Amino acid sequence: MDKEQMKGLSPRQIRKLIREGKWDRDTSGLAPGYAQANLAIIPQDLSFDFLLFCQRNPKPCPVLEVTEPGDPILRKIAKGADIRTDIPRYRIYQKGKYVAEVKDIRKHWRKDLVAFLIGCSYTFEAALLNAGIPLRHIQDGSAVAVYITNIACAPAGIFSGPMVVSMRPIPQEMVVRAVQVTSRFPATHGAPIHIGDPKKIGIPDLKKVNWGDRPRIEKGDVPVFWACGVTPQAVAMEAKPELMITHSAGHMFISDVRDEELAAL
Amino acid sequence: MDKEQMKGLSPRQIRKLIREGKWDRDTSGLAPGYAQANLAIIPQDLSFDFLLFCQRNPKPCPVLEVTEPGDPILRKIAKGADIRTDIPRYRIYQKGKYVAEVKDIRKHWRKDLVAFLIGCSYTFEAALLNAGIPLRHIQDGSAVAVYITNIACAPAGIFSGPMVVSMRPIPQEMVVRAVQVTSRFPATHGAPIHIGDPKKIGIPDLKKVNWGDRPRIEKGDVPVFWACGVTPQAVAMEAKPELMITHSAGHMFISDVRDEELAAL
Numbered sequence: 001m002d003k004e005q006m007k008g009l010s011p012r013q014i015r016k017l018i019r020e021g022k023w024d025r026d027t028s029g030l031a032p033g034y035a036q037a038n039l040a041i042i043p044q045d046l047s048f049d050f051l052l053f054c055q056r057n058p059k060p061c062p063v064l065e066v067t068e069p070g071d072p073i074l075r076k077i078a079k080g081a082d083i084r085t086d087i088p089r090y091r092i093y094q095k096g097k098y099v100a101e102v103k104d105i106r107k108h109w110r111k112d113l114v115a116f117l118i119g120c121s122y123t124f125e126a127a128l129l130n131a132g133i134p135l136r137h138i139q140d141g142s143a144v145a146v147y148i149t150n151i152a153c154a155p156a157g158i159f160s161g162p163m164v165v166s167m168r169p170i171p172q173e174m175v176v177r178a179v180q181v182t183s184r185f186p187a188t189h190g191a192p193i194h195i196g197d198p199k200k201i202g203i204p205d206l207k208k209v210n211w212g213d214r215p216r217i218e219k220g221d222v223p224v225f226w227a228c229g230v231t232p233q234a235v236a237m238e239a240k241p242e243l244m245i246t247h248s249a250g251h252m253f254i255s256d257v258r259d260e261e262l263a264a265l
Numbered sequence: 266m267d268k269e270q271m272k273g274l275s276p277r278q279i280r281k282l283i284r285e286g287k288w289d290r291d292t293s294g295l296a297p298g299y300a301q302a303n304l305a306i307i308p309q310d311l312s313f314d315f316l317l318f319c320q321r322n323p324k325p326c327p328v329l330e331v332t333e334p335g336d337p338i339l340r341k342i343a344k345g346a347d348i349r350t351d352i353p354r355y356r357i358y359q360k361g362k363y364v365a366e367v368k369d370i371r372k373h374w375r376k377d378l379v380a381f382l383i384g385c386s387y388t389f390e391a392a393l394l395n396a397g398i399p400l401r402h403i404q405d406g407s408a409v410a411v412y413i414t415n416i417a418c419a420p421a422g423i424f425s426g427p428m429v430v431s432m433r434p435i436p437q438e439m440v441v442r443a444v445q446v447t448s449r450f451p452a453t454h455g456a457p458i459h460i461g462d463p464k465k466i467g468i469p470d471l472k473k474v475n476w477g478d479r480p481r482i483e484k485g486d487v488p489v490f491w492a493c494g495v496t497p498q499a500v501a502m503e504a505k506p507e508l509m510i511t512h513s514a515g516h517m518f519i520s521d522v523r524d525e526e527l528a529a530l
Contacts, residue, residue, distance in 0.1 A: 048313035052331055055316065056341070066317055068422075076321070076419070154341070157333075186451070186529065264451065264529050 006030055011078065011254045015086040024088045024103050026250035028122065035188065035259050036252035037064050037077065037117040038229040039087060040236055041105075041245040044069045047114040049157025050236065054116070056154035060163050060231035062119035062187045064255070064262075070111040077255035083115045089248035096240035105245055113245075118229050119188035120252055121166060123259045124181070131181045133174050136216045143250070144168065146211035146228055150202025151193070153235065161235040165193060166228040167206065169221035178224055187262040194225040201225065211249070271295055276343065276519045280351040289353045289368050291515035293387065300453065300524050301517035302329050302342065302382040303494040304352060305501055306370075306510040309334045312379040314422025315501065319381070321419035325428050325496030327384035327452045329520070329527075335376040342520035348380045354513035361505035370510055378510075383494050384453035385517055386431060388524045389446070396446045398439050401481045408515070409433065411476035411493055415467025416458070418500065426500040430458060431493040432471065434486035443489055452527040459490040466490065476514070 001023060006014060011031045017023040027036055042050055047069070054061035065076045067083060074081045084106045092100045092108060102108070121144070125135060137144045144166045151163040170178045175195060183191040194201050206223060207214055211230060217223065233246050247253065266288060271279060276296045282288040292301055307315055312334070319326035330341045332348060339346045349371045357365045357373060367373070386409070390400060402409045409431045416428040435443045440460060448456040459466050471488060472479055476495060482488065498511050512518065 044313075048309075048316065051313065051316050051320065055320070055328055055331060063320055066320060183529070264448070 003029055011256050014254050015078070015081055018088050019082065019085040021103060027088065027252045027254055028250060031254050032126065033258055035064070035077070035255045035257045035262055036120045036122045037255055038120050038233070039083070039245070039247040039253055040116045040118065040233055041083070041113050042116075042236060042241050043110075043243060044112040044114050046158070046239070046241055049159055050116065050232075053153070053156035053159040053235065054118070054232060056156055057163070057231070058186070059190055059193060059227035060153065060229065062189060063116060064119050064187060064257075065117040067115040069114050072109060072115070074117070077117060077257045078253070079256070083253070084109050087247050087251060087253050089251040091246050091248050093237060093244040093246070095242060096237045101248055108245060116232070117253060117255075118232060119262070120229055121189055121226065122252070123188035123262060124185045124226070126259055127181050127185060128178060131177055133170060133178055133181070136169050136218065137213065140216060142213035144212050145206070145209045145215040146230055147203045148210045153231065158239045159235050161238050163193070164210070164228045164231040164234055165201070165225040166212070167215060167223050167225050169215060169217040170224045171218075172220050172222050175222050175224060182226065184263045186264050189227045189229070192224045193227050196222055198223055268294055276521050279519050280343070280346055283353050284347065284350045286368060292353065292517045292519055293515060296519050297391065298523055300329070300342070300520045300522045300527055301385045301387045302520055303385050303498070304348070304510070304512040304518055305381045305383065305498055306348070306378050307381070307501060307506050308375075308508060309377040309379050311423065311504070311506055314424055315381065318418070318421035318424040318500065319383070319497060321421055322428070322496070323451070324455055324458060324492035325418065325494065327454060328381060329384050329452060329522075330382040332380040334379050337374055337380070339382070342382060342522045343518070344521070348518070349374050352512050352516060352518050354516040356511050356513050358502060358509040358511070360507060361502045366513055373510060381497070382518060382520075383497060384527070385494055386454055386491065387517070388453035388527060389450045389491070391524055392446050392450060393443060396442055398435060398443055398446070401434050401483065402478065405481060407478035409477050410471070410474045410480040411495055412468045413475045418496065423504045424500050426503050428458070429475070429493045429496040429499055430466070430490040431477070432463075432480060432488050432490050434480060434482040435489045437485050437487050440487050440489060447491065449528045451529050454492045454494070457489045458492050461487055463488055
C-alpha cells in the first residue's frame with residue numbers, strides 16, 4: 001500500500017493495517033485532521049518522576065495519555081488501541097543504548113511497563129498550513145530541523161536536561177499569526193518558545209541540526225522555535241533506564257482525537 | 266491585624282506573617298492579582314496515581330506545582346516558600362478521617378510526603394469581576410456554592426469519584442463573556458463544565474449545597490458550573506490514605522505568580 005491508497009481511511013482502520021503488518025512506514029499525512037502522538041514506554045518505578053518531569057515541562061512534554069501499569073490498552077485518545085502493535089515501528093533502548101528496531105513489542109511487554117503518549121507537532125503544523133502559513137520543510141518533503149538548546153528543563157527525580165526545539169522559518173509578516181495559531185494548541189507544544197535569534201537559546205549555527213534535515217530559509221524568513229517532543233525522549237535516554245521503548249522517528253501513534261479537540265478550552 | 270492592614274503587602278510579606286503566626290485567618294482578597302492555591306499532601310507511594318489522576322482530570326485538578334518527595338520547599342510558584350508553615354491553617358486526615366486543624370505542620374512532616382499545589386478559582390473570579398460580571402456570593406460576603414455531580418472523573422489507580430463543581434449565578438446576557446473570560450485560565454479550572462440545567466449533571470436542588478453557602482439567584486440569572494478544586498481532595502479522602510494533609514477551606518497558599526501569568530499561552 002502507499003499513502004495514496006490510505007486516503008480516507010479512519011484512524012481505527014489505519015491502526016488495524018498497522019497491527020496486521022500491512023503498514024510499517026512513516027505516518028506523516030495519514031488520517032489528516034487527527035492528532036498523532038509520540039510514545040515513551042518506561043518501567044513503573046520511574047513513572048512518577050517521568051510524569052512529574054512532563055508536568056513541570058508542559059511545552060516540550062504535553063501528555064495526552066498515560067496507560068495503567070502493565071495494561072497495553074489505551075482508554076482515552078484511542079479507546080481499545082493496543083500500544084504494543086498499533087505503531088508501525090518501535091525502537092528498544094537498554095540502559096540508554098539503542099538495541100533494536102521492531103514492528104511489534106508484544107514480546108518485550110512486561111507487567112511493570114507504563115506508556116506515555118505525548119502531543120506531536122503534526123497537529124499545529126496542520127493548523128499553520130490551514131492559516132496559509134508556508135512550512136519550508138513540508139514544501140521540500142524533508143524533516144523539520146531540530147536542535148538542542150541551552151534552556152534547562154525543570155528537573156524531576158532522575159530526569160533532567162536541555163529543551164530540544166524544532167525550528168520553522170516563517171515569513172516575517174506571518175510571525176504574529178503563527179504565534180496566535182499555535183497558541184491554541186497547548187497539548188501539542190503550543191506557542192513558540194523563541195523568535196528570531198538562535199544564539200540567544202544556545203544554537204550557534206542553524207545549518208548544524210541535531211536531528212532532522214538542514215533547513216531552507218528564504219529571504220525575509222524569521223526562525224521561529226517551538227518546544228519539541230524529542231525533549232522527553234532525549235531526557236529519558238540520558239537517565240539510562242534499564243528498558244525504554246519509543247516510536248521510531250516519524251512513525252507515530254495515530255489517535256482518534258481530532259486536532260481541533262486538542263485546541264485550548 | 267485585619268485585611269485592611271494587609272493591603273499592599275506582597276505575597277512574600279504575607280507568607281512571612283503567616284509563618285510567624287501573625288495571620289491565621291482566611292486568605293480571600295489578600296494579595297489581589299496573585300494566584301492562590303489548594304494544597305494536598307500525600308505519601309510518596311500514592312503520588313504517581315494522584316498525579317496521574319490530576320493529569321487525566323485537568324479541569325478539576327490543574328496542578329501548579331508538585332514538590333520533591335520529603336522536601337517542603339517550593340521552587341516554582343513561590344521560590345523558597347515552606348509548605349509546612351506558609352499556609353494559615355491545615356487539616357490533618359488519617360485514613361480519610363479528619364483528626365485535627367493546625368497552624369503549622371512541621372511536627373507532621375515526613376521524608377516520604379509530596380505536596381500538590383492545585384489552581385484555585387480565586388484567579389478566575391478576579392478575571393470575571395474585572396470583566397464587569399457580578400458574583401453574587403462575593404456581593405453577599407458568603408462562600409461559593411459547591412455541589413457533587415454525577416460526572417465521573419477518569420480514575421487512576423486507587424483514585425476515583427465524581428467531579429465536584431462550584432456554581433455561580435450569572436446574568437443571562439453575560440454568560441458568553443463568562444465562558445470567554447474563564448477559558449483563558451485553564452490552570453485555574455478554565456471554562457465552565459455546564460451551563461443551565463443542574464439536573465443534567467446530577468444536582469437535584471441548587472438550594473442543597475454540599476459545601477459552601479446556599480446561593481442567591483437573581484431573576485434572569487443562569488446557573489453556570491465550573492470544575493472545583495475540592496474534587497481532588499474529596500477523591501483522595503475517599504481513597505483513605507494513611508495520612509493526608511490539606512489547607513483548611515478558604516485558607517489558601519498565596520503564590521508569587523500573577524493571575525495573568527497563568528493565562529493560557
